[in-house]
Amino acid sequence: MSSENSVRVRFAPSPTGYLHVGGARTALYNWLYAKKKGGKFILRVEDTDQERSTIEALNMQVGDLKWLGLLWDEGFDVGGPHTPYKQSERLSIYKQKANELIDAGKAYPCFCTEQDLEKKKEIAQKEGRPPHYDGTCRNLDVQQSLKRMAGGDKAAIRFKVDSSKSYTFHDLIRNEVTFPPNMVGDFIVLRSDGMPVYNFCCVVDDGMMKITHVLRAEEHLSNTLRQMMIYESFNWPLPLFGHLSIILGEDRQKLSKRHGATSCHEFMKQGYLPEALLNFISLLGWSSPTAQEIFSIDELIKQFDLDRMTPSPAVFDQKKFNWVNATHLRALPNEELWSRLVPYLDEHKVGYKKDVAWQSQALEAFKSSMETLMDGVQLFRYIDDNHFEVSAEGLETLKWKEAEPVLRAWIDVVRNHPHDFITEAEFADLQNKVKDQSGQKGKFLFMPMRVSVIGKPHGTELKLLIPLIHKKVLIERAEKCLKI
């Protein structure tokens, strides 16, 4: 494939906070498409809003993308043929392009103040007209205006819109979209402080960076009109656009902070796997022709295509996400799962043994009840020698008249055990001894025993739990329970 016609896509976040799942999905689809087509994935930073953009936020976004493994071929930090990739470093380019527009009579300086515009808009609203710019400065003599600007007068640069024209483009997801005439008024291209505006830099950058496909969120659909006008004014070919549906919360409102966790960073902290998050959000607006739902990243690249995208909005279903995560988690080999879990255990100060066999055995015991790595943290806390806590339910169980004989028998049996640890096979034997000595069976046998091991009557099978805990600790815990 020649580089001339190969796919070039970009993700262009504005650094104002952590990466949201919506942004992550946009990045994912772009990235998948680039991988699939052997194209380039470009990370461009849209930081022209100086009020809200911060370097910290940029670092967070970059960190989240790296966590997800959505790495870029060209970008603000790795360079590329169209450097710089940070809009705040491209200001002279936008200025130059805006001047080209002015020279060509396609844009003009506007001296109206914000207050002027506010008033005009109000009047327009009242009179039932669309709140477009009324064109006060449109017919000013350009040379005159430029002189005023040189003299220090502040002016924004406005694009001259041909309000008689309608615009149609073919959306990759929505097919034909038509904007009728007179949808927008003359819009700002450069602010009076010289900073360019989103719609302008977006086109200048996409054009100059030779972007071939623009996959972005649906809220940009109506921006496409203005952007088409700008492409036209530069005589640049239009990229292919695809507008992704938005992601909603359970209440069918656009997903936002009040729906709980919505940023990749939060999901990471809650113990979700990056490949599971990617897998799950890939399904929000796309489906595989094979109806497969669990994918590795490579499978996703292989199966992904733009012709299976849905235009309707999707609700973020936390339960299904949990299932996807659990499925990925349980499919991980134990060593791999352990290496993912350890940072969480450390962060939450849960102790563990350095012994690989022990780790693997514990994981084997807990895997089936783990949906997230944080579930793992909770589970490992139960077998941490330094944590023992009896739950309310555990307390109830200990009040049973059957509890005491079981615990006494248990302590006795464990004490007489010749080794520091009890194997699964040995436990089968010990369990019978406790049964005989205490005269209890069924739940009256197992529940008090389990409370003495993990502090609660329900949970992991005892035969899997016991081999993980040192005999001394088992006795200690049972004795503690007797005293309650």
Next chain:
RNA sequence: GUUCCCAUCGUCUAGUGGCCUAGGACACUACCCUUUCACGGUAGAUACAGGGGUUCAAAUCCCCUUGGGAACGCCA
């Protein structure tokens, strides 16, 4: 207000005029496995927003209504 976008089980979706008495997945219910909790297995319930057309035939095409969303910024 105007314009644009959207509309299949609770949720994600399959479906591109006959294969649809609408398929899959999550969730849900029941049963099985089981000392418990999970895991796993089996079975089940649940949807084409409404109304008009077009057609021999419509979830699929067209129109209207309704509902949801977005845009109309010197935010992105």
